[in-house]
Amino acid sequence: AQSVTQPDIHITVSEGASLELRCNYSYGATPYLFWYVQSPGQGLQLLLKYFSGDTLVQGIKGFEAEFKRSQSSFNLRKPSVHWSDAAEYFCAVGSPFNDYKLSFGAGTTVTVRA
Amino acid sequence: KAGVTQTPRYLIKTRGQQVTLSCSPISGHRSVSWYQQTPGQGLQFLFEYFSETQRNKGNFPGRFSGRQFSNSRSEMNVSTLELGDSALYLCASSDGTSDYNEQFFGPGTRLTVL
Numbered sequence: 001a002q003s004v005t006q007p008d009i010h011i012t013v014s015e016g017a018s019l020e021l022r023c024n025y026s027y028g029a030t031p032y033l034f035w036y037v038q039s040p041g042q043g044l045q046l047l048l049k050y051f052s053g054d055t056l057v058q059g060i061k062g063f064e065a066e067f068k069r070s071q072s073s074f075n076l077r078k079p080s081v082h083w084s085d086a087a088e089y090f091c092a093v094g095s096p097f098n099d100y101k102l103s104f105g106a107g108t109t110v111t112v113r114a
Numbered sequence: 115k116a117g118v119t120q121t122p123r124y125l126i127k128t129r130g131q132q133v134t135l136s137c138s139p140i141s142g143h144r145s146v147s148w149y150q151q152t153p154g155q156g157l158q159f160l161f162e163y164f165s166e167t168q169r170n171k172g173n174f175p176g177r178f179s180g181r182q183f184s185n186s187r188s189e190m191n192v193s194t195l196e197l198g199d200s201a202l203y204l205c206a207s208s209d210g211t212s213d214y215n216e217q218f219f220g221p222g223t224r225l226t227v228l
Binding site: 041042045046104107 | 159172219221
C-alpha cells in the first residue's frame with residue numbers, strides 16, 4: 001500500500017528566508033508524486049507534480065521539488081518565502097495504472113513571520 | 115474554464131440525519147473523486163467515479179455513498195450522520211483517461227454535525 005509521511009507538523013520561517021518541507025513516501029514502484037497547498041478555508045491547489053524524467057521539478061509560485069529515489073523523498077523548496085506562502089502543504093502519492101486514489105501526508109503548516 | 119464547484123459550502127446537520135453534497139467538475143472532466151478532511155485523520159479518499167461508475171473506493175462505512183450523473187456531476191450522500199462525520203468534504207475532478215491522476219480540487223463543503 002502507498003503511504004506518505006510528512007515529518008514536520010509545523011514550520012515557522014521568516015519572510016525572505018528559504019523553506020524546505022520534507023516528504024517521504026512508501027510505494028513499491030515509481031510513484032506519481034504531488035505537492036498541494038491549502039490556504040485557510042480553501043480547497044487544495046496543485047503546486048507541482050512528478051511522474052518521471054528530470055528529478056528536479058518546477059512548480060507554481062516559485063516552488064520546486066526534488067525526487068530522490070534512494071531516499072524515497074520528494075522535498076519541497078522555495079528560496080525566498082513571502083508572507084502569502086503561509087498555508088498548509090500536503091504531499092501526496094498516487095499510483096499509475098488507472099488508480100485515481102491519492103494518499104496524502106498529514107500536512108505541514110507553514111507560518112511566515114515578518 | 116470554470117473550476118470545480120461544490121454546493122453547499124457550509125452545512126449544519128444533527129445526528130441521525132442524512133446529507134447530500136454536490137460537485138460539478140471542470141467541463142470535459144469525467145472523473146470525480148471525493149475526500150474527507152478532518153484534523154485527526156487528515157485527508158482520506160472516499161471514492162472515485164468515472165462515467166457514472168464507481169471505479170475506486172476507500173475504507174469508509176456503507177453510510178457513505180455516491181453517484182455520478184451523465185453530465186459528470188456527482189453527489190455524495192451520508193446517511194445516519196454521526197458526530198465524527200463533521201469534516202471538510204473535498205471533491206476533485208480529472209480527465210480520468212490519462213495514466214496519471216492530476217486532480218483539481220473544489221473549495222469543499224464544510225459539514226458540521228451537532
